[in-house]
Amino acid sequence: MDFTLDAYAARTCAVKTQHLFTPGLTPGPVDESLQDSFHGGIDHVAHVAELLLAGHHDIVDLRETPRGEAESACADAMDAGVAVIMGGELQPDPAGHRRGRVNVLVRAENANTSGPAAYRPVLVKPRRIMERRVSGRENVWEVPYSPLHDLAHEPGRVAENRALRRHENDFIQVAHLYRLLETHGRVAPGARVAGIIGTDEVPGVEGPVVTWVDLDEPFLKTFSRSEPTGRKSRSPLERHDHEHAFRVQVAKNALGGGEPLVEPVRIRECDWCPWWRTCEPILGPNDLSARIDTAPLDVREIRTLRAMGIRTIDDLAGTDLESLLPKYLPEVTHRSQADSRLRNAARRARMLRDGIELERTTEGPIPIDRADLEIDFDLETYDDRAYLWGFLVHDRRSGERPYYKAFTSWTPMDDAAELALASEALEWLRDISTTARTRVYHYSSYETRHVGQLVGSGGTPHLDWVLPWVHEHFVDLYTSVKNNFFGCHGLGLKVVAQLGADFHWRDAEPDGLKSLQWYEEAVGAETAAERAAAQRRLLEYNEDDVRATHHLRAWLDASA
Ligand code: SF4
Structure with missing residues (x-):
């Protein structure tokens, strides 16, 4: 059969290849707004x-x-x-x-x-x-x-x-x-x-x-069925050859009018795929891959479940996992923690079926390390560079309302510029905390990891104090949340602060992806007014993030 596949075919969903070579199927238009992301x-x-x-x-x-x-x-x-x-x-x-x-x-x-x-x-x-x-x-x-x-x-x-x-x-x-x-x-x-x-x-x-x-x-x-570990390391050429050969087989089968070799599985790529209107009705409204959006099972995991007759959230919610796991696990050895991934997916399937978004998994008070000076902290990054360090400072001894403080850079950054901004923010943080017992609260390990990467690779002797200081003063609130709650749609700050602490952002749909677009405007929009508006929006977004952790702490602290 006379056909060729381009360099994208082997790296993308095989169902695309199948649709492309199935006589009578045509792709839908690509959403222009999604093309912005390119x-x-x-x-x-x-x-x-x-x-x-x-x-x-x-x-x-x-x-x-x-x-x-x-x-x-x-x-x-x-x-x-x-x-x-x-x-x-x-x-x-x-x-x-x-x-x-x-x-x-x-x-x-x-x-x-x-x-x-x-x-x-x-x-x-x-x-x-x-x-x-x-x-x-x-x-x-x-x-x-x-x-x-x-x-x-x-x-x-x-x-x-x-x-x-x-x-x-x-x-x-x-x-x-x-x-x-x-x-x-x-x-x-x-x-x-x-x-x-x-x-x-x-x-x-x-x-x-x-x-x-x-x-x-x-x-x-x-994944490797023949390896004792169930996994094998392969080279880029081996990976390409395998994926390409499979898509050639899929294309030949489709051109020859055979039964489909692959079924759609909802993955991130579907968000911008022109075949979504063909795949969506095939999946149906309760397909596992379409409904579970947090820690989603991957293509191999979903196909393994389908082969065992489990396709929808109702199927998985009603399955006896202890009977299923001995047959399931040998097929998904490419995944570490495949057991807990399936258990969590089953729990989410039950929550989706029953309309529950956030569940407490423990009882009793949730201890939070409090201090005289409490500072909520959030970093904004673009392309893994921190351009905004935002803090909400609450001096509990003074009785005054918390105030917001930010350190920003609105020009494209290199290593030196990022480090200079980090030095300014971290030295300010150390200086205001010299007279009071201080705790700095953040949500997830991203902040501490990023600080560690910035100052931990050597060449910054003036910041040698930072890592021990962070170790002593920083408190990751996500750990407290993770140890006490389970979220149907994850335990991101936006989810937990809104559902649990009833905090609401000024932006109707707060979203980290949007903040990336705002940053591009803040740095590169044509007019000064457009740039200033985007910068203001980012500062408000960051301020709301640190106010959210402030509310979240109060809510956790009041839990019984
Ligand atoms: S919509 Fe999703 S499943 Fe369907 S072809 Fe595109 S990427 Fe594959």
């Missing part, structure tokens, strides 16, 4: 393209070239050995059922100089590809990279104290493009490597970098 990606690709065009003479830009023309132009550019090709469409591989367009092709150092030029595929993604990881005596954490002005892959050029984030889908996508190049004899001998240009910063390097990924390194954990 704008960060479009901006990042444009920014990287500008830098590449400015930094290279031997470069071809095919981003705006229509697909057919881009294919022949890309082949011509590769034949000519152009060093950098942007937006090139690779010639399809009908036998392997692959096609694909590449953000950037980088000419590789070619051992066989008489043969055709070899290339490495590079994706551009609007997220960090590396994470901070401090090397110790036993583990050395480093990731190979190249600055954009010098794209050669040199294994010795590494970002220290960094590890790859597990963006499995990106690795599968770039492995697809590598396979396509390989089919056309366009890859370099030796290590099989591809790149991703994310938003990472490497000390001493200006602008984004290419993070290089070893496509043969088995670092992606998957």
